[in-house]
Amino acid sequence: MALGNVLDPTAIRADDITSPGPDAGPLTGKTIGFRLDEIWRAWDWIAEIWAAEFEKAGATVKFWRSHQGRTGAEGEKVAKALDEFLDSIDIAVVGLGNCGSCTGWTIRDALSAANKGLPTTAICTEVFKELGHQLAARGGRSGLRIHILPYPLNEKRRAEVEPVAFEHLQSVQHTMGVDTHPRKEALA
Amino acid sequence: MSRTINITSSNTPSPAQQVNLRDCGPEGCELDWLSSQRHETEIDDVMAFTRYAMQQGWGDGLPLIPPTEGRVRAFLAQSNRYPDEVICKLPPTDADCTVEKIAINAVMAGAPAATLPLIIAALEGLADPNFELFGLNATTAPVVPLTLVNGPIRNQLDIPYQHGCLGGMPSLSIAAGRAIRLLIKNVAGQQVQVTCQTTFGSPGRLPGILFGEWEERSPWAPFAERRGVSGNAVSVYGTMGTQNIIDTTSQTGPEFLEMTGKSLAYPGANGFSPAMPFAEMMVAINPVWAEIIHRDIPHLEDVQELIWQHASIAADHLTTKHREQLEAQHRVINGRVYVAVEPKDVLVICCGGTGGLHATGFHSFGSCLTQTRAILPGPDQS
Incomplete structure (x- = not known):
């Protein structure tokens, strides 16, 4: 038995932003952008309900639908469309991390939004919570806001999903850093 | 210096x-x-x-x-x-x-x-x-x-x-x-x-x-x-892994390609998933079949086309929700869905032993190119 040195085979990324980034603040007058996908209908239903509630609070809502074809010429089109979408909003809500690769793309798109300085919240389901945080950290933003929805979700009917949206309405605003009681002078 | x-x-x-x-x-x-x-x-x-x-x-x-x-x-x-x-x-x-x-x-x-x-x-x-x-x-x-x-x-x-x-x-x-x-x-x-x-x-x-x-x-x-x-x-x-295709019956190039293409087509394969808009499909042909296929079908583009045509599923064979998602993506062509958007995305290679009798399908992942x-x-x- 002999002791000696071996060389570390791992590589790590050195930079990390631990801050969650700016709060969403008051919603009045803001444009909130929902990033949807082509896989999870449950996320569509939840986004519709949250969007309606945010509009009641004085926000304008936009939707942008991504898909998993992020390579080649199609991928370039998607990247350009995402960039234009992010430039047109004030707050980003990015989902849904509900599988491995789609959590990957959810986090990657959320990082794009956060790196533009937008108040950004990624949405993942419980099973993919840890993956979301790990990918955010490896993407250089361990502080990325991630709101967690229950799992399973997409396997449920709409009538079962809608209550989930309402149950999470307050908590997702908390994650986003929404100021739900803006001071009167701020509204003036 | x-x-x-x-x-x-x-x-x-x-x-x-x-x-x-x-x-x-x-x-x-x-x-x-x-x-x-x-x-x-x-x-x-x-x-x-x-x-x-x-x-x-x-x-x-x-x-x-x-x-x-x-x-x-x-x-x-x-x-x-x-x-x-x-x-x-x-x-x-x-x-x-x-x-x-x-x-x-x-x-x-x-x-x-x-x-x-x-x-x-x-x-x-x-x-x-x-x-x-x-x-x-x-x-x-x-x-x-x-x-x-x-x-x-x-x-x-x-x-x-x-x-x-x-x-x-x-x-x-x-x-x-x-x-x-x-x-x-x-x-x-x-x-x-x-x-x-x-x-x-x-x-x-x-x-x-x-x-x-x-x-x-x-x-x-x-x-x-x-x-x-x-x-x-x-x-x-x-690749999602290796999929074996055995054929002890075919004798001609078109027959081998029909058997191979049809074997690649099943609803749960990556190319048929509505989760991604396009996919590739790699197929390994053994040298014995390759020689016969080339004898009967000299151009590789035609080989790809034949595999592609057979590697398809009738849309009404799919579950309703599955079919509806693919229809929304305009991927149902004349009532059929294909393992790849175009024949060129069927990637054909030659390897394996001289015992022949088998091909291998490598179903792809997502829209990985x-x-x-x-x-x-x-x-x-x-």
Whole structure:
């Protein structure tokens, strides 16, 4: 038995932003952008309900639908469309991390939004919570806001999903850093 | 003093570029070129080191060779690559994948030093954004990158391309596939249950899938050459695994292709998933069938077209929700859905033993696009 040195085979990324980034603040007058996908209908239903509630609070809502074809010429089109979408909003809500690769793309798109300085919240389901945080950290933003929805979700009917949206309405605003009681002078 | 050496870009095999490097290389300098952190541990007992490596999170479960400074330097001495040369960044970690890290992992895997250029070329392909390694490493799918080797280097490195090429034919160079897997774990950061949510995984995730094309028996141009890279080259392709297709009945080219195409078509295959808008489909044809197919159907484009036509499913065979999603994506054509959007995305290769009787389908992952890179010698080694 002999002791000696071996060389570390791992590589790590050195930079990390631990801050969650700016709060969403008051919603009045803001444009909130929902990033949807082509896989999870449950996320569509939840986004519709949250969007309606945010509009009641004085926000304008936009939707942008991504898909998993992020390579080649199609991928370039998607990247350009995402960039234009992010430039047109004030707050980003990015989902849904509900599988491995789609959590990957959810986090990657959320990082794009956060790196533009937008108040950004990624949405993942419980099973993919840890993956979301790990990918955010490896993407250089361990502080990325991630709101967690229950799992399973997409396997449920709409009538079962809608209550989930309402149950999470307050908590997702908390994650986003929404100021739900803006001071009167701020509204003036 | 700085020196100028000829280095050929790995992405564009020619012409050579003039690149200024630093004052001294690994052969003429007393600086410590190895910058990785040192860990003191047992180095004479492979199993003791393997246990240590597993505790550190470096291992894959099989015995590992301790990457001592001596072994890593000896590995690098057979190349004049600079240890701190950054080859690429591999997601999700996006940390620098240096020649040094490649050498350390290759030593641990037991890969011969002569495989370094092959490993580097494969990593360059994996790092291309169009390969979508970011999604591949995170996914619930069992996908593993397949490495297909073309060129004379197949014989120089004893890369299997005949009987048992996908597993079972012994070759020391197979450890290069394991080295790529360890790099994806230790440098890219793919860790099951941490950054990777694979539901089942696959056997190929341990040693990788590394094999060659039997160019000498193939009636078609080498796969890499068809993609614009002649000579020594690797092509990386994200595959869900190997799907065997047995056919003891067919006699003609069209019959073999019908049987092969129809066997590739099942609703749960990647190409039929509404989760992605397009996909590739690789098919390995044994040399016996390849000869018959080429006799009956001389043009490869026609071979691809026939496989593609048969690799389709009647839309009404799908579940209602599945069909509706594909219809919304305009992927139902005259009542049928195809494994790939276009025939050109059916990738045909020739390998395997002369017993014939089988083809292998490699269903793809997501919209991951095959990448081909030249295998190049290091600077001053051409």
